Each structure stands twice: as C-alpha cells, then as structure tokens.
Amino acid sequence: MKTVNKPVRKKDAMQLLTGQPVYTDDIAPANCLIVKLLRSPHASALVRKIRKDIALKVPGIEAIYTWEDIPQDQRRFTLAGQTYPEASPYDRLLLDRRVRYVGDPVAIVAGADEKCVDRALSLIKVEYEVLEPVLDFRKALDYPVLVHPEENWESLSRVGADNRRNLCAHDVSSEGDIDQVLSECDVVLDRVYHTKACQQTMMETFRTFCSIDAYGRLHVVSSTQIVFHCRRIIANALQIPKSMVRVSKPRIGGGFGAKQTAVSEIYPAFVTWKTKKPSKIVFSREESMTASTPRHEMEMHVRIGAMKDGHIRGIDLYTLSNTGAYGEHGPTTVGLSGHKSIPLYGRTEAFRFVSDVVYTNVMSAGAYRGYGATQGLFAVESAVNELATELHMDPVSLREKNIVREGDVMPAYYGQINTSCALDRCLARVKEMIRWEEKYPAKDMGNGRVRSVGMGMAMQGSGISGVDVGSATLKLGDEGTYCLVIGAADMGTGCDTILAQIAAEVLECEMEDITVFGADTDASPYDSGSYASSTTYVTGKAVEQCAYKLRQKICHLGAELLACKDEQVEFDGKTVRMMNRIADTGTSGSKEEEKPQNREAERSVSLKEIATASMCGNEISLEASYTHSSPISPPPFMVGAAEIEVDLLTGEVSVLDYAAVVDCGTPVNPNLARVQAEGGIVQGIGMALTENITYDDKGRVLENSLMQYKIPTRTDIGNIRVEFESSYEEAGPFGAKSIGEVVINTPLPAIADAVYNATGLRFYELPITPEQIAMGIARRKKQQDERVNSATGKITVR
Amino acid sequence: MLININLNGKNVRSEADPDLLLIDWVRAQGCYSVKRGCETSNCGLCTVFLEDKPVLSCSVLAVRADGKRVVTLEGIQEEGAEFGAFIADQGAEQCGFCNPGLVMNALALFRENPNPSEEEIREYLAGNLCRCSGYEGQMRGIRAYLEWKYGKSHMENEG
Known part of the structure; x- marks a missing residue:
C-alpha cells in the first residue's frame, strides 16, 4: 500500500500548531448576542415564581426566556446524538418548570456583552419549591420520589424504561445455565465494583453560535461530533421543521464523546430563532464540569467461576447504571459493560448479563470514550485478576488459557463471529514488553517503596452494527484534484486525514491532491457522526467504495474522450489509457509500428485533461457518492500492562511504565x-x-474546575509504549478496525491489580487515591498489631 | 482607561476596562491563537509572552501590560511553525486546541534553556494540559526538534 498504513501528517496539523482561527469561538461573528444560562442551585425543585422584569432593564439585555416561554406539554426530546428512533428517552424540555439537578437551566439570558448578561443573571429572582431529591442511585429504582413524574415523558425504543419506577432502561441477556455452571465451578468469585461519573475534559468546552441565513433558516455552527443528529435535536427542541435547520462544524477542540450530546446547541438556537439575531454560547469550564454529559456512574456485580486448572466457565454480571437527571445514552452505554467485557473469555459455557439504568437528581450522564465498556472491563478484568490470585495462577497465563480467538462465536457479543483477532499476539507481546516474568508481582525497593505490575485486556466495537451509516462524496475538480466531502466529524482524531489516505490509496493520487470538507448538514452526505468507534471502519469503507466508483466515472469520461469503450481503458491515477490488446483490434498493426510514440499519445488522456473536459460540454458527472453500513461490528482488541511504584508511607502511586499492544486491524x-x-x-x-x-x-458536584478535577499532567506519567499486532479485518477498509475507544480501557484493571500486587490491598472503586492506600496500609498494620498484642497477651496469661 | 501595548511588534492604543483580562484583550485584537480552557489558571492554553516571559494571559489584567511588549503565536509564526512541524510529524497536535499555549511555552523553555533534560522539559511544561495526546507524542516531537536544532550529541550529553 502506498498511502494507507503510512504515518502521514494530519492535513490540518500546521494550521492548528500555528494557532490559526479555525474553532467555533474564533469564527463567530463579532455582533453575536452573548447567551448564558441561569442554573438551578437545587437538585430537585419546582420553579414557583420567576421575576425577570428588573433583569430586563439592564442596558444591553436583548431577551430573557424562562419556562413560561416553553409549552410544558410539548413533545419532549433527548439531547443524545443517536440514530432515530433514539434509545434515549424523550425526557427534556428546553426549559422545564421542574429542575432536576444542581445546574439544570432555569433561564436563558441574551445580551450585547458578557458584562450585561452576568449582571442580568444576578438580578433574576427565582422562587423555588424545593423537593426531595433522589441522590442515591442504589436506592433510586422504585423509590417513592420520582425524577420524571410528568405525563409527556416518552420512551421511543423498547429498552424496558418506566419513568414511574425511575427506570431509564432494563435488559437481560444470557446463554446457557449460568447458575448451574457456577455451581459446578471449583472457585466462584463474587465481587462488586464501582466507577464514577468521570469527565471527558476536552480542552475546548462546549460552544455554539447561530445565525439566520439568506433563506430565513437557522444556521448553527457548533463544536459537535454529530451534525446530522444535532439538526434533528434542535428542530425537536424548537418545534420547527428540520428543513429549517442547518448544522455545520468547524475544527473541534476535542470531544471524547462529550460532543455526541447536544449540550450547548439548543440555547443559542432558541435565542437566534426568536430574535433573528446571531448569538453564541461558550460554556465556562465550571459549566462543563457541572452541567454537561459525563461518564455513567456504574456499580457492577460480577460472579465469575473457574476450575482449579484455570478454565473460566461462566460470568454473571449485573450492572446498575446512573443516568442522572436525564436519560442521554443511558439505555445504550450500559449494554457495553457486559457485551464488551464478557466476550473476551471465549471458553465460557454460560453467561448472564442483567442491567438497570436509573434516574437520579445529579447531572445527566452521556457518552465518554469507552461508553460503558470501560466500566464493565474494569469490573470483569479486575475479577479475572483476583481470580488468578485465588487460583495461584499468573494473570497472563490465566488469560492465555481463556481468551477468545479468531473464528470463535461470541455469544455475549450478539452471537457475532470473531472475524479478526490478534488478542493472543497482543498478550504475548505485552508480556515481553513489560518483562512480566521478571517483574510480576512486585519488588520491594527497600526504601519504603514497592514496584509492581498489573495487566488488563480490552475490546470495543467498530461502529454500531446495522445502525451506523457512513457516507462519502468525492468529486474531481480543476487540474485533476479531488474534494472528499464527509459527514463524519474530525474532532482532532485525524479522520479527515485517514479518510483522505483511504481515498488516495484507491485513486492512486498524492495526499495533497485531496481536500476534505466536513461536516455540514446542507452539503455533506448523510453520516451518523463520529462516535461508537465508527469513522475508520464504517465511513472509511464508504470512502473506499466511493473512490472505486469515481474511478469508474473517470474511466468513463476518459474512454469517451478516447472514443473507445469503458472496458478498453485503464486508469493509473494520472492517466486514462487505452489498453493495447484492445486497441490493436480493428487497427492495422503495421501502422502502429510506424509511429509508436504518436500512437501512445493519442491513446491516453491525462486526469487534468479529463477534469478540464468535464467542465465543457460534458454530461458525465465526475462526482460519486457512496453510503455504507455494516452488519457486523468487528472488535479491536488491546492488552495493557502497568508498572507502578507505590510509596507505602504516603500511598502515592507513580505509573513508571505502561506497555500496550493494540489490534486495530490495519492502522x-x-x-x-x-x-x-x-x-x-x-x-x-x-x-x-x-x-x-x-x-x-445537596447533590452538588464538588470537582467543578481543573483545580479539583485532576486530569494527568505530563509530570504524572512515566513512559507510555504502544505497539501494534494487527489482524486483518476483511470487512474494513484495507483491513482496518476501530482504534478510538478501546484504548482507554486497560489502565483501570491493570493499575488496580498492580496496586494489589504492591500493597496486598484490593480496591473495588475508582479512583484509587493515595489516602485510601495509606489508610488501607495503616488499617492493616493496626489489625496486625492488635493480633500480635492479643496473641502475646494470651501467652502472658498462661 | 487608555492603554498602550506593543502587540507583536506594533503599538496598539486602546480603551480598556480596569477588569479586562489580557486574554480577552489580545483576542479582541484578532490574536485568536490565544485560547481559554479554564478559569483557574490550570490549563496553560492562554500562554503569551509579556516582556519575553511566558505568562498566563487569563491571569494578567490588560492594564498590567500597559507600556509593555506582548507577543502571541501570531507574532512568531516562523519560529512556531519550525518547532510545530516536529509535533506534526508525530501526529501529536490532535485536536490542536492546546497547541498554541504549548508551542509558546516550549519556545520560552528553549530560549531559556536550549539544552533541557527530560525532567526539565516535563517540569517546565507541566502547566500545559493536553487531553488528547497523553503527552508522549509531544515529548517525542520536542526531543526530535532539539536533536535537529542542536544536534544529536546535544541530547545524548543530556541523557
């Protein structure tokens, strides 16, 4: 391959690195109204009275909207970027008289500048009827207090939702008799794990600007992964025809799933639709931390059974997921906690996976890289690591015995066949990279510090099978260059570049010859959007096929220019040439031999000439579109191992080295x-x-800034070493599967097990903080001392 | 109040409210490379040079820069691109939103210390957060740049 599998620069790299104005807030018109939201200080309350008359008098204030401006009996909607009919319930209003978490919008304020808007926000008087919130997600199901008691709550898909029970979704799936199998096992481990509502923390917070176009339509420019879903969501929220909404995205400053939910779009959209003036909203970091769309908090109850020889025979998982105040991505994320963890163990005879997703009065959760698989893999992989200890086996050897192999049917993965899988090679290579044999489990450094290792495996999907749609349009332009038009969103991942690489491979052209445009609902071919690890695999395939289609069209016009049939020409990326063997028929051989060079010139036409000819008296379209959807979602696989050092006095953990090997098909x-x-x-x-x-x-999130919510800095991490062991996925473009999400999953179980190997302490909840480790060590020491004391006491009595 | 700032080599006279932050002032002058990623001086995205020293422009009042020189990435495009190319060659720019702040602070480091150790690089740039790259690619890019700029032996001596 000439272009695919090559480390070419990202097409927009130098623009980004030299700080060009390409993001939403850089290109927003200067005359935008500034939009901000007044947010609820209560986790659950009814707005009894709201007075805006004084606030409206602040000079520069354009409009203030409250629940009174929104029909409370209108059809509700979801902000989740999902294919219609969404699995996420329709449980939102643009402004709801009932507020359901600390941060829920109570009023929208629009004014000439930030200062006047801030002043108006402080002058709005709200009288609340404070209600009892549902704050404990373990008690939420069938709790006497309901988060969504309203009549117009609606679930469009069969996900087992019931708002009268605080239930956003419920599901059961199984294969074999799990209770029977577990009862036959030599060892059954029964453990409960807990992960929290972590934040994507992309560097660019949520932001959107809107204007009215020449046709009176609403043009929304937003930092979003999902332009097409956004169009539907905005139209639903504003109760206007979808044809009246256009959504486009500029460069995006990171998403990680956060921007798969329309967190910020509907508010300026409403302001601009009402006022017909341009407006913009830029979320503060605090708003992004407290009123956004973080990972679903989950509690996972794992039962895993194995024989003494290490054969894992069954996994039983119950996941309780906390969707918070609204159901965005609630019914779908939870599924991955089981369906993308259990299938790693290909030798099991039975599994059961039951899930409940509950409403509570905290910020609504959403999509975050890994999407439930992260949580489930922490639980299942941690259980397998502990099982290894119980069985006195090496965790790597235990996996070697049990992992899913290429060609296996995966019952817990919807019965899909494992079409491409190098998990075994990933495992073997990680073992070498981290020098597992030498380092497992731990080494006392003799200075109050212990070094240890731990490992974990992961899988994910490549798009949502049978649902996700990827499309591409390719056109030939002046001088034989191409324009690739997509609806997928490059949010920094580089999809504009890798999709161009796929096109360049097929069209046999240089990367510089392809420009990429995306994404815009008016111009792009339909694409579900960039989420669910779909872009490389689903949209990539559409690009590949689209490029083949355009090749045919180029050949067609080329053949016409050469006055021959399509079958008589071939295209090498630069020139359409009439093939000799066919050219010879019907012409005199002797003539040909006389002037070979002239003949050659006559028999070919350059791509540039074809492009020029296409713009004059031409009726052959040099534009191709292709739409693709995949009936399967081939999983990428990954194995990771961490080497950490624990300070036994302070409990501080340093990750010294992280070795990981990924099978994403062809990178x-x-x-x-x-x-x-x-x-x-x-x-x-x-x-x-x-x-x-x-x-x-009161249900208020305490980690509301980067000061409290501690994402790793570059001093917090040691070496990260990544290698690839590639399988070849026949259904993907040039053998590719996804990469974007699988990569987040392995550190959770790997580090938790490394902490155990260093300290002997098992942690079932993340994050594992220095305090917890230090206190755990202190507690154990105290217990040991007490045992020694009581033992010596007994001796003295005797 | 009236302030006079030398921005990227040009004198700019403007009216500024006493509470106007330098980040908002430079953006109002069209220097959009300067980004805001937080409100708590944690992210490093808004780094500019004030009298040749890197500062967080979100934590400096515009009036503080009165009579002083301010340089943003717009003012040192060539130098920025020369270094940035090495980040690009790793694919480590990713979403790009943290890039201008990183480039500015890295250039400040190289000016102060053209021969930084791994540890010194990490320490100096600790306040430049990045959520995409995991920092490894940026570090590879920085090492490759220093090697190209000052020669292979340079990095080896540092080793």
Whole structure:
C-alpha cells in the first residue's frame, strides 16, 4: 500500500500548531448576542415564581426566556446524538418548570456583552419549591420520589424504561445455565465494583453560535461530533421543521464523546430563532464540569467461576447504571459493560448479563470514550485478576488459557463471529514488553517503596452494527484534484486525514491532491457522526467504495474522450489509457509500428485533461457518492500492562511504565493510531488514580474546575509504549478496525491489580487515591498489631 | 482607561476596562491563537509572552501590560511553525486546541534553556494540559526538534 498504513501528517496539523482561527469561538461573528444560562442551585425543585422584569432593564439585555416561554406539554426530546428512533428517552424540555439537578437551566439570558448578561443573571429572582431529591442511585429504582413524574415523558425504543419506577432502561441477556455452571465451578468469585461519573475534559468546552441565513433558516455552527443528529435535536427542541435547520462544524477542540450530546446547541438556537439575531454560547469550564454529559456512574456485580486448572466457565454480571437527571445514552452505554467485557473469555459455557439504568437528581450522564465498556472491563478484568490470585495462577497465563480467538462465536457479543483477532499476539507481546516474568508481582525497593505490575485486556466495537451509516462524496475538480466531502466529524482524531489516505490509496493520487470538507448538514452526505468507534471502519469503507466508483466515472469520461469503450481503458491515477490488446483490434498493426510514440499519445488522456473536459460540454458527472453500513461490528482488541511504584508511607502511586499492544486491524495511519492509544491510556490512568467525582449532601458536584478535577499532567506519567499486532479485518477498509475507544480501557484493571500486587490491598472503586492506600496500609498494620498484642497477651496469661 | 501595548511588534492604543483580562484583550485584537480552557489558571492554553516571559494571559489584567511588549503565536509564526512541524510529524497536535499555549511555552523553555533534560522539559511544561495526546507524542516531537536544532550529541550529553 502506498498511502494507507503510512504515518502521514494530519492535513490540518500546521494550521492548528500555528494557532490559526479555525474553532467555533474564533469564527463567530463579532455582533453575536452573548447567551448564558441561569442554573438551578437545587437538585430537585419546582420553579414557583420567576421575576425577570428588573433583569430586563439592564442596558444591553436583548431577551430573557424562562419556562413560561416553553409549552410544558410539548413533545419532549433527548439531547443524545443517536440514530432515530433514539434509545434515549424523550425526557427534556428546553426549559422545564421542574429542575432536576444542581445546574439544570432555569433561564436563558441574551445580551450585547458578557458584562450585561452576568449582571442580568444576578438580578433574576427565582422562587423555588424545593423537593426531595433522589441522590442515591442504589436506592433510586422504585423509590417513592420520582425524577420524571410528568405525563409527556416518552420512551421511543423498547429498552424496558418506566419513568414511574425511575427506570431509564432494563435488559437481560444470557446463554446457557449460568447458575448451574457456577455451581459446578471449583472457585466462584463474587465481587462488586464501582466507577464514577468521570469527565471527558476536552480542552475546548462546549460552544455554539447561530445565525439566520439568506433563506430565513437557522444556521448553527457548533463544536459537535454529530451534525446530522444535532439538526434533528434542535428542530425537536424548537418545534420547527428540520428543513429549517442547518448544522455545520468547524475544527473541534476535542470531544471524547462529550460532543455526541447536544449540550450547548439548543440555547443559542432558541435565542437566534426568536430574535433573528446571531448569538453564541461558550460554556465556562465550571459549566462543563457541572452541567454537561459525563461518564455513567456504574456499580457492577460480577460472579465469575473457574476450575482449579484455570478454565473460566461462566460470568454473571449485573450492572446498575446512573443516568442522572436525564436519560442521554443511558439505555445504550450500559449494554457495553457486559457485551464488551464478557466476550473476551471465549471458553465460557454460560453467561448472564442483567442491567438497570436509573434516574437520579445529579447531572445527566452521556457518552465518554469507552461508553460503558470501560466500566464493565474494569469490573470483569479486575475479577479475572483476583481470580488468578485465588487460583495461584499468573494473570497472563490465566488469560492465555481463556481468551477468545479468531473464528470463535461470541455469544455475549450478539452471537457475532470473531472475524479478526490478534488478542493472543497482543498478550504475548505485552508480556515481553513489560518483562512480566521478571517483574510480576512486585519488588520491594527497600526504601519504603514497592514496584509492581498489573495487566488488563480490552475490546470495543467498530461502529454500531446495522445502525451506523457512513457516507462519502468525492468529486474531481480543476487540474485533476479531488474534494472528499464527509459527514463524519474530525474532532482532532485525524479522520479527515485517514479518510483522505483511504481515498488516495484507491485513486492512486498524492495526499495533497485531496481536500476534505466536513461536516455540514446542507452539503455533506448523510453520516451518523463520529462516535461508537465508527469513522475508520464504517465511513472509511464508504470512502473506499466511493473512490472505486469515481474511478469508474473517470474511466468513463476518459474512454469517451478516447472514443473507445469503458472496458478498453485503464486508469493509473494520472492517466486514462487505452489498453493495447484492445486497441490493436480493428487497427492495422503495421501502422502502429510506424509511429509508436504518436500512437501512445493519442491513446491516453491525462486526469487534468479529463477534469478540464468535464467542465465543457460534458454530461458525465465526475462526482460519486457512496453510503455504507455494516452488519457486523468487528472488535479491536488491546492488552495493557502497568508498572507502578507505590510509596507505602504516603500511598502515592507513580505509573513508571505502561506497555500496550493494540489490534486495530490495519492502522490506517500508524502515527495517529499510536497517539490515539497514548492519549486513551493517559485518560484511563487518570480515571484509575486521580479523577474523582464527589457530591455534597445537596447533590452538588464538588470537582467543578481543573483545580479539583485532576486530569494527568505530563509530570504524572512515566513512559507510555504502544505497539501494534494487527489482524486483518476483511470487512474494513484495507483491513482496518476501530482504534478510538478501546484504548482507554486497560489502565483501570491493570493499575488496580498492580496496586494489589504492591500493597496486598484490593480496591473495588475508582479512583484509587493515595489516602485510601495509606489508610488501607495503616488499617492493616493496626489489625496486625492488635493480633500480635492479643496473641502475646494470651501467652502472658498462661 | 487608555492603554498602550506593543502587540507583536506594533503599538496598539486602546480603551480598556480596569477588569479586562489580557486574554480577552489580545483576542479582541484578532490574536485568536490565544485560547481559554479554564478559569483557574490550570490549563496553560492562554500562554503569551509579556516582556519575553511566558505568562498566563487569563491571569494578567490588560492594564498590567500597559507600556509593555506582548507577543502571541501570531507574532512568531516562523519560529512556531519550525518547532510545530516536529509535533506534526508525530501526529501529536490532535485536536490542536492546546497547541498554541504549548508551542509558546516550549519556545520560552528553549530560549531559556536550549539544552533541557527530560525532567526539565516535563517540569517546565507541566502547566500545559493536553487531553488528547497523553503527552508522549509531544515529548517525542520536542526531543526530535532539539536533536535537529542542536544536534544529536546535544541530547545524548543530556541523557
């Protein structure tokens, strides 16, 4: 391959590195009204009275909207960017008289500048009827207090939701008789794990600007992963026809799933639709931390059974997921906690996976890289690590015995066949990279510090099978260059570049010959959007096929210019040439031999000439579109191992080294795939060790800034080493599968087990903080001392 | 009040409210490379040079820069691109939103200390957060740049 699997630079790299104005707030018109939201200080309350008359008198204030401006009996909607009919319930209003978490919008204020808007916000008088909130997600199901008691709550898909029970979704799936199988096992481990509502923390917070176009339509420019879903969500929220909404995205300053939910779009959209004036909203970091769309908090109850020889025979998982005040991505994330953890163990005879998703009065959760798999893999992989200890086996050997192999049917993965899998090679290579044999389990450094290792495995999907749609349009332009138009969103991942690489491979052209445009609902071909690890695999395939289609069209016009049939020409990326063997028929051989060079010139036409000819008296379109959807979602696989050092006195954990091997099929761009992996690993390390979420007794998130919510800095991490062991996925473009999400999953179980190997303490909740480790060590020491004391006491009595 | 700032080599006279932050002032002058990622001086995205020293422009009042020289990435495009190319060659720019702050602070480091150790690089740039890259690619880019700029032996001596 000439372009695919090559580490080419990202097409927008130098623009980004030299700070060009390409993001939403850089290109917003200067005359935008500034939009801000007044937010509820209560976790659950009814707005009894709201007075805006004084606030409206602040010079510069354009409009203030409250629940009184929104029909409370209108059809509700979801902000989740999902294919219609969404699995997420329709449970939102633009402004609801009932507020359901600390941060829920109570009023929208629009004014000439920030100062007047801030002043108006402070002058709005709200009288609340404070209600009892539902704050404990373990008690939420069938709790006497309802988060969504309203009549117009609606669930469009069969996900087992019931708002009268605080239930956003419920599901059961199984294969075999799990209770029977577990009863036959030599060892059954029964454990409960807990992960929190971690924040994506992309550097660019949520932001959107809107204006009215020449046709009176609403043009929304937003930092979003999902332009097409956004169009539907905005139209639903504003109760206007979808044809009246256009959504486009400029460069995006990171998403990680956060921008798969329309967190900020509807508010300026409403302001601009009402006032017909341009407006913009830029979320503060505090708003992004407290009123956004973080990971679903989950509690996972794992039962795992094995024989003494290490054969894992069954996994039983119950996941309780906390969707918070609204159901965005609630019914779907929870599924991954089981369906993307249990299938790693291909030798099991039975599994059961039951899930409940409950409403509570905290910020609504949403999509975050890993999307439930992260949580489930922490639980299942931690259980397997502990099982290894119980069985007196090495965790790597235990996996070698049990992992899913290529060609296996995966009952817990919807019965899909494992079409491409190098998990075994990933495992073997990680073992070498970290020097597992030498380092497992731990080494006392003799200075109050212990070094240890731990490992974990992961899988994810490549798009949502049978649902996600990827499309591409390719056109030939002046001088034989191409324009690739997509609806997928490059949010820094480099999809504009890797999709161009795929096109360049097929069209046999240089990367410089392809420009990429995306994404805009008016101009782009339909694409579900960039989420669910779909872009490389689903949209990538559409690009590949689209490029083949355009090749045919180029050949068609070329053949016409050469006055021959399509079958008589071939295209090498630069020239359409009439093939000799066919050219010879019907012409005199002797003539040909006389002037071979002239003949050659006559028999070919350059791409540039074809492009020029296409713009004059031409009726052959040199534009192709292709739409693709995949009936399967081939999982990428990954194995990671951490080497850490624990300070036994302070409990501080340093990650010295992280070795990881990924099977993402063919890495379309090895540089970008590597950086995806490195970035994901560091996010996983953050989730394992430092990124905490706590609430006060009123349901307020305490980690509301980067001061409190500690994402890793470059001094917090040691070396990250990533390698690839590639399988070849026949259904993917040039053998590719996804990379974006799988990479976040392994550090959680790997680090938790390394902490156990260093300290003997098992942690079932993340993050594992120095305090917890230090206190755990102190507690154990106290217990040991007491045992010694009581033992010596007995001796003296005797 | 009236302030006079030398921005990227040009004198700019403007009216500024006493509470106007330098970040908002430079953006109002069209220097959009300067980004805001937080309100708590944690992220490093808004780094500019004030009298040749890197500062967080979110934590400096515009009036503080009165009579002083301010340089943003717009003012040192060539130098920025020369270094940035090495980050690009790793694919480590990713979403790009933290890039201008990183480039500014890295250039400040190289000016202060053209021969930084791994530890010194990490320490100096600790306040430049990045959520995409996991920092490894940035570090590779920085090492490659220093090697290219000052020669292979340079980094080896540092080793």
